[in-house]
Amino acid sequence: MERILVGLKRVVDFNVRVRVKADGSGVETEGLKMSINPFDEIALEEALRIRERGEAQEVVVVSIGGSECQQQLRTGLAMGADRAILVEAAADLDQLTIARVFLALVQKENPDIVLLGKQAIDNDNNQTGQMLAALWGRPQATFASKIVLDGTTATVTREVDAGLETIAVDLPAVLTTDLRLNEPRYVKLPDIMKAKKKPLETLAFSALDVEQAPALEPVAWSPPPQRQKGVKVEDVAGLVSALRSRGLVR
Amino acid sequence: MSRVLVIAEHDGSALNPSTAKCVACAAELPDPEIHVAVFAEQGEAIAAAAARLAKVAKVLRIDNPANAHALAAVLAPQIAALADGYSHVFGPSTTFGKDLMPRVAALLGVNQVSDVMSVEGAHRFRRPIYAGNVILTIGAPADRVVVATVRAASWQAVEGGNSAPVETASVDAELPGHTRFVELSAGQSDRPDLQTAKIVVSGGRALGSAESFDIIYRLADKLGAAVGASRAAVDAGYVPNDMQVGQTGKIIAPDLYIAIGISGAIQHLTGIKDAGTIVAINKDAEAPIFEVADLGLVGDLFTLVPQLEKALS
Numbered sequence: 001m002e003r004i005l006v007g008l009k010r011v012v013d014f015n016v017r018v019r020v021k022a023d024g025s026g027v028e029t030e031g032l033k034m035s036i037n038p039f040d041e042i043a044l045e046e047a048l049r050i051r052e053r054g055e056a057q058e059v060v061v062v063s064i065g066g067s068e069c070q071q072q073l074r075t076g077l078a079m080g081a082d083r084a085i086l087v088e089a090a091a092d093l094d095q096l097t098i099a100r101v102f103l104a105l106v107q108k109e110n111p112d113i114v115l116l117g118k119q120a121i122d123n124d125n126n127q128t129g130q131m132l133a134a135l136w137g138r139p140q141a142t143f144a145s146k147i148v149l150d151g152t153t154a155t156v157t158r159e160v161d162a163g164l165e166t167i168a169v170d171l172p173a174v175l176t177t178d179l180r181l182n183e184p185r186y187v188k189l190p191d192i193m194k195a196k197k198k199p200l201e202t203l204a205f206s207a208l209d210v211e212q213a214p215a216l217e218p219v220a221w222s223p224p225p226q227r228q229k230g231v232k233v234e235d236v237a238g239l240v241s242a243l244r245s246r247g248l249v250r
Numbered sequence: 251m252s253r254v255l256v257i258a259e260h261d262g263s264a265l266n267p268s269t270a271k272c273v274a275c276a277a278e279l280p281d282p283e284i285h286v287a288v289f290a291e292q293g294e295a296i297a298a299a300a301a302r303l304a305k306v307a308k309v310l311r312i313d314n315p316a317n318a319h320a321l322a323a324v325l326a327p328q329i330a331a332l333a334d335g336y337s338h339v340f341g342p343s344t345t346f347g348k349d350l351m352p353r354v355a356a357l358l359g360v361n362q363v364s365d366v367m368s369v370e371g372a373h374r375f376r377r378p379i380y381a382g383n384v385i386l387t388i389g390a391p392a393d394r395v396v397v398a399t400v401r402a403a404s405w406q407a408v409e410g411g412n413s414a415p416v417e418t419a420s421v422d423a424e425l426p427g428h429t430r431f432v433e434l435s436a437g438q439s440d441r442p443d444l445q446t447a448k449i450v451v452s453g454g455r456a457l458g459s460a461e462s463f464d465i466i467y468r469l470a471d472k473l474g475a476a477v478g479a480s481r482a483a484v485d486a487g488y489v490p491n492d493m494q495v496g497q498t499g500k501i502i503a504p505d506l507y508i509a510i511g512i513s514g515a516i517q518h519l520t521g522i523k524d525a526g527t528i529v530a531i532n533k534d535a536e537a538p539i540f541e542v543a544d545l546g547l548v549g550d551l552f553t554l555v556p557q558l559e560k561a562l563s
């Protein structure tokens with residue numbers, strides 16, 4: 001196998017609780033810690049392990065967005081990716097257009113596998129991998145918790161509501177990661193230095209000849225309804241009587 | 251008028267309750283005519299169940315050996331072919347719908363509205379983003395088909411008692427052979443289903459082992475409850491993945507949720523925001539779970555949970 005393409009989305013770090021702007025015109029992201037989407041870190045880790053087992057030659061990381069996404073790409077290179085591609089575009093590009101950008105890159109790079117996260121933890125869309133697979137006319141194996149390769153097919157165990165489903169897909173294919181696929185490695189300082197010398201190519205969105213899809217239009221942002229803070233009960237007897245008085249237990 | 255195609259979820263023999271919730275969401279659209287599509291190997295019983303759902307005008311049954319297992323790559327081209335003439339195509343926000351519907355959307359050349367929690371108009375919806383910390387109102391283009399997934403926890407299933415006509419349909423779509431089902435290893439359980447149970451008891455990292463998790467099962471059985479878990483408990487191997495509650499697990503809305511030895515990380519809270527009453531048992535009085543719990547009990551779970559089980563006898 002030649003090449004694996006990995007998507008790295010820049011998102012607000014999972015530990016940060018975001019808020020709606022005071023005037024309701026959007027989400028306050030100024031000054032917040034930004035990271036690689038956690039599912040994408042898992043995707044990159046998996047790609048690196050595949051390469052380290054000798055089952056692929058090259059791992060290419062891709063980010064689509066503003067020039068600040070270079071940070072996440074550099075982190076990806078420090079983790080061990082061979083090279084990086086930044087597609088410079090508006091940060092709020094819609095998912096179908098992003099899938100079209102990935103398709104344009106797929107046609108350029110001819111990967112055997114495209115590994116993406118199952119969902120970006122900012123918009124929680126869970127769409128891009130499935131859309132890319134549809135546009136490319138290739139298989140998808142989403143929510144992967146185990147990937148076994150044998151050259152021409154991938155046997156993927158998927159986390160589904162009923163339990164664990166295993167499917168076999170012919171390559172090339174799009175795979176998306178779930179949390180239990182692996183635990184990503186930590187980046188070591190010397191690797192950060194080395195990563196500065198690795199190639200990072202920048203492409204303009206406009207140079208890719210991608211048609212923009214009809215986008216969904218965000219209209220309003222609001223905080224979720226807050227739950228009332230409850231009470232503490234003294235002991236088990238207090239809990240049981242509170243539950244009984246609410247008619248929740250017999 | 252809204253002409254809505256709802257894609258039924260099933261396991262080959264029974265209709266999944268998520269379908270009745272999709273129908274409830276579709277019924278909120280202006281002047282809806284709702285059709286349910288059943289793709290199966292042999293979908294007679296499933297289609298009959300769908301035809302009993304209130305608000306359904308017609309059930310379309312598409313039997314094909316290729317539809318024996320829900321493979322998105324196989325179903326999506328059939329749905330795209332069937333979608334002609336519909337203003338909306340809805341599927342549930344379960345792993346079935348999340349896998350399938352974006353593939354349908356891409357074939358139809360539109361973006362997908364994920365996790366619809368309310369309908370504000372034919373082309374306007376509300377949905378959670380940022381792990382439910384923000385609610386976004388979103389508009390879809392009025393001149394295009396709307397493809398959406400429906401957030402089950404936000405909707406009450408429609409009633410039964412209907413007898414909508416069932417039609418056999420055939421679709422003209424080329425089906426790929428590049429994706430093959432191998433096996434499903436489903437958690438065997440006689441307990442209620444996590445996604446529809448009225449009471450859910452969940453355990454977290456604090457349980458410490460698969461063996462200790464037994465006290466959670468015992469309490470659940472006393473209450474006739476389903477059992478859930480935090481990601482930490484699943485990652486540590488105490489329980490299987492299908493029990494995870496949260497942003498990346500199951501989003502649930504039981505009448506009563508009991509969180510035991512769970513700290514209350516935002517990703518976990520996302521999964522229980524719509525619960526009726528939340529009870530937390532935790533030894534740390536400052537644990538964030540107490541910020542959302544209606545009833546909190548501070549103390550050691552290994553003492554309190556057996557006491558609780560006894561008190562309920």
Ligand SMILES: Cc1cc2nc3c(=O)[nH]c(=O)nc-3n(C[C@H](O)[C@H](O)[C@H](O)COP(=O)(O)OP(=O)(O)OC[C@H]3O[C@@H](n4cnc5c(N)ncnc54)[C@H](O)[C@@H]3O)c2cc1C
Binds near residue numbers: 454483510
């Ligand atoms: C992208 C992403 C997605 C995620 N998705 C999910 C998700 O879907 N669901 C989810 O749950 N998490 C999810 N997480 C993980 C989440 O951030 C937390 O790490 C996780 O929920 C913590 O699980 P926990 O509460 O069991 O463990 P901890 O946070 O370790 O909490 C254990 C709690 O038990 C209490 N305790 C310890 N001993 C006792 C005792 N003897 N008696 C009583 N109380 C005791 C402690 O005080 C503590 O509050 C996600 C994280 C990321 C990054």
Ligand SMILES: Nc1ncnc2c1ncn2[C@@H]1O[C@H](COP(=O)(O)O)[C@@H](O)[C@H]1O
Binds near residue numbers: 116124
């Ligand atoms: N702008 C982007 N840049 C790089 N990868 C992306 C981008 N948007 C989405 N992806 C990939 O697609 C996955 C799913 O995103 P989403 O469909 O938005 O939930 C992410 O985990 C990434 O791997």
